[in-house]
Amino acid sequence: MLDRSATxxxxxxxxRLAHLAKSAGLTANQLTVIGFCIGISAAVxxxxxxxxxxxxxxxxxxxxxxxxxxxxxxxxxxxxxxxLDIACDFLFYASxxxxxxxxxxxxxxxxxxxxxxxxxxxxxSFLAFAAIAAKRGMTSLDFPDKSIYFLxxxxxxxxxxxxxxxxxxxxxxxxxxxxAFAALCIITTMTRIWWGWKTFA
Numbered sequence: 001m002l003d004r005s006a007t008x009x010x011x012x013x014x015x016r017l018a019h020l021a022k023s024a025g026l027t028a029n030q031l032t033v034i035g036f037c038i039g040i041s042a043a044v045x046x047x048x049x050x051x052x053x054x055x056x057x058x059x060x061x062x063x064x065x066x067x068x069x070x071x072x073x074x075x076x077x078x079x080x081x082x083x084l085d086i087a088c089d090f091l092f093y094a095s096x097x098x099x100x101x102x103x104x105x106x107x108x109x110x111x112x113x114x115x116x117x118x119x120x121x122x123x124x125s126f127l128a129f130a131a132i133a134a135k136r137g138m139t140s141l142d143f144p145d146k147s148i149y150f151l152x153x154x155x156x157x158x159x160x161x162x163x164x165x166x167x168x169x170x171x172x173x174x175x176x177x178x179x180a181f182a183a184l185c186i187i188t189t190m191t192r193i194w195w196g197w198k199t200f201a
Contacts, residue, residue, distance in 0.1 A: 002156065002158040002159060004152075005158075006158040010066060014066050014067060014070045015070055017067055017070070018067055018070035018071045018073075018074055019074065021067060021071050022071055022074050022075065026071065027071065027075070028068045028069070028071040028072035028075065028077075028081050028085075029068070029080075029081050029084060031064050031067050031068035031071055032064070032065075032068045032081070032084050032085050032088055033084075033088070034064055035060075035061045035062070035063070035064025035065045035067075035068065035088070036061070036088035036091070036092060038057055038060050038061040038064065039057070039058065039061035039062075039088075039092035039095065040091075040092070040095055041057050042054045042055075042057030042058045042061060042095075042096070042099075043092075043095035043096055043098065043099035044099070045057055045099075046096065046099035046100060046103060046168065047099040047100075047102040047103050048103070049103060051167075051168040051169070051171045052168060052169070054099070054168050055164075055165050055168035055169060058096070058161070058164055058165065058168065059165070061092065062157075062161055065085070065089065068081075068085060069085065089157075090123055093119060093123075093160060094116060094119060096164050096167070097112040097115045097116050097119070097178065098112060098116070100112050100167065100171070100174050100178075101113070103171075107174075107175070108174050108175065108178075111174065111175045111178035111179055111182075112174075112178060114178065114179060114182045115178040115179075115181060115182045115185075117182075118181070118182035118183075118185035118186055118189070119185060121185060121186060121188075121189035122153065122155060122185045122188050122189050122192070125188075125189050125192035125193055125196065126153075126192065128196065129192060129195075129196045129199075132196070132200055136200075153188035153189075153191060153192055154184050154185075154187050154188045154191070155181065155184045155185050155187075155188045159181075159184070160181075163177060163181045
C-alpha cells in the first residue's frame with residue numbers, strides 16, 4: 001500500500017548512491033548478495049536478543065535492496081539479477097519471524113508460525129499473479145522498473161519493514177504485532193486472489 005509513495009520519496013537519494021556504487025565498481029548482483037547477508041545477520045542478532053542492533057541491520061539490508069535495482073537500471077538489468085533479488089527478498093522476510101521464534105520458542109513460536117503461514121499466502125499469490133501476467137505480456141503501471149509484475153496490496157515491502165522494526169523496538173509485543181500483521185497479510189492474500197481471478201477469468 002505504501003511502496004509507491006516510499007519509492008518516490010527515497011528515489012533521489014537512492015539514485016545518488018547508485019551512481020556512487022557504480023563508480024566504485026559494485027554490481028547490482030553484488031549489492032543484492034551484500035544486502036541479503038546483512039539481512040540474515042539481522043536475524044542472527046534478533047535470535048541472540050540483540051533486537052536494536054537487529055533493527056539497524058534490517059534498515060541497512062533494505063537500503064541495499066533499494067540500491068541494487070537502481071544500479072541495475074544504470075547498467076543493464078538482467079533476468080538472472082531480478083530472480084536473485086526476489087529470491088533473496090523472500091528468504092530475508094522469512095528469516096525475521098523465524099529469528100523471534102528461535103529467540104523465545106515457548107512464547108514466540110506459535111505467532112511466528114502464523115505469520116510465516118500468512119507470508120506464504122502473500123508470497124504465493126504475488127508470484128502466481130506475476131507468472132500469469134508475464135505469460136500474458138502484462139506490465140505494472142505502478143512499478144514499471146521492476147523485473148516482474150508487482151501486484152500491490154495492504155501489506156507490501158514498506159509495511160513489512162515497519163512491522164519488523166516495531167518488533168525489534170518492542171520485542172515484548174511481538175505476539176500482538178505478529179498476529180495483527182498476519183491478519184493484514186490474510187486480507188492482502190484474499191484481495192490478490194480475488195483480483196487475480198477477476199483479471200484472468
